Amino acid sequence: MQAFELLFPLVGRTNAKLQAMAEGRKGVFGKLAAFKSQHEKVIWFHVASLGEYEQAKPVMAKLKEKSDAAILLTFFSSSGYENVIRKKQPSVDGIFYLPFDTVANGDRFVKAIQPKLALFAKYDIWPNYMKALQKHKVPAYLFSAAFREEQSYFKKDSFLREALKSFSHIFTQNEKSLELLKQIGYQSASFTGDTRFDNVKALSENPQRFPVLEKWIGEQPVLVVGSAWQEDMDCLIPFINKNRKYKYIIAPHEIKSEKMGAWRKAISKQSELYSNFKGDELTKVVIIDNVGMLSSLYQYAEIAYVGGAFGKGLHNILEPIAYGIPVLFGKLKKVGKFPEAAISQKYGCGFEVSGAEDFLNKVMFLQDEEVYKSAQSAAKKMVEENLGSAQKIVDHIMKEIKG
Structure with a gap:
């Protein structure tokens, strides 16, 4: 470990994250x-x-x-x-x-x-x-x-x-x-x-409000995508391009302009970065280009998708569940590392998807009124019991x- 400490600043010169840790x-x-x-x-x-x-x-x-x-x-x-x-x-x-x-x-x-x-x-x-x-x-x-x-x-x-x-x-x-x-x-x-259950419950009871988004959403249902990676967007973009029911709020895992620009080019609907968004009704997709908003954005969702499972690891699915909504996520590579995923599926509020076609099928399944209400109840029950x-x-x- 002593050798690692000495070498760390040198290695960090070629990696921004390591450099930040050394500095x-x-x-x-x-x-x-x-x-x-x-x-x-x-x-x-x-x-x-x-x-x-x-x-x-x-x-x-x-x-x-x-x-x-x-x-x-x-x-x-x-x-x-x-x-x-x-x-x-x-x-x-x-x-x-x-x-x-x-x-x-x-x-x-x-x-x-x-x-x-x-x-x-x-x-x-x-x-x-x-x-x-x-x-x-x-x-x-x-x-x-x-x-x-x-x-x-x-x-x-x-x-x-x-x-x-x-x-x-x-x-x-x-x-x-x-x-x-x-x-x-x-x-x-x-x-x-x-202890995350205690935390997400507290967050859901006092979320930050975003008036521009609220006016833009109106009465239309919203699909919120949290902590999205490229693998997640490969799964979601075909659905976004074809489906007219939802408006979409997408929060990337990393705020990189080139990545967000590529997503906007691949999405056929009118999209806008949140930093430039003025509430234009023609906009159907808003991409969040800052950090700190995501846990509050789930309050607007009818359905949430949480990213990471196709890649390095699933992000926090308990945040959307705390708002009493069903959550979808990619097929896990290491199930044991994310026990909350299995728990959510057992309760009936979490849904694993293997790809674009499976994502479409799961969303259509949740559009049945009784199925959706059951998933809502399951989400509330999962949080309250934990x-x-x-x-x-x-x-x-x-x-x-x-x-």
Whole structure:
């Protein structure tokens, strides 16, 4: 890891994301020292990127209610950090990059912030940081954990297993993860569910409003496409070009002008970028060329499609489901990595599509009034039956640290 830390800035010169991660870590210990000088008590949360931050938000909010400690949040990736740092986060007092996982950095970090607690979301576990937390007797917790049999923790003689077992308690998303922990002799764990349900419920109850879009939509049904990649648009564009029922709001995963321009050329209907959109009624497709709107855009959808499954991985399908609407997504390559997809299909509000023709068939299926109402009810039921994870986690932690 020490060699990686030295080479990282050099490699970063040829990759914008790696360069941002290297630049963002410069002077981080000075920033941490300044933060600590302003806060006597600190609770440290660490997340890998934006998706894990969404899982951490409700836990941070609940801990804020229970404790007078400052919340310090670290990110590993630049995409998560850069998105979150843009606006004030109500439950967070300081946001930083996590210094690379070396023995020296781990010890220096823990000494610098002297956290009362450390909490990690889902899976981003760093062995040297775990050793430092143990050395300084800081209780550490992993929440919304989702494990799979093929992960390193469950292979014989894995050095990561020691890091996993050093947590004071692990809160899992599902029963399968709990069973895997028991198989390696880890007993201090409990099934509390996925904290994203708490987060998406809160988001859906207070969405941002967009008057220009609302006037443009009028009474016409809308299909919202969230976190779209090229593979998703290859599946959707044939439908968009032929179907007259819907207006379309498309939020790309990456805001790249050349990619959005190519999509607009391939779409036969009149389209416009949101930054230039004035509400022209002839426009049938609006492409969102900024970040931060998507979770609120689903309020306008009759049906949602969430991208990523055909490529690197499915994005957040729980956001549209929280608005009580059915969601479609591509055929998953690694089903075990996204358990919420299987759960949504079991409830009857999530629909996997294999390609353009299957997408058409699924949308036509959902146009049956009874089928659609059933999917709506299933979406509401799925969210309501999975709320409360953050409260369970915080209750357990507060009881443990007070006891």
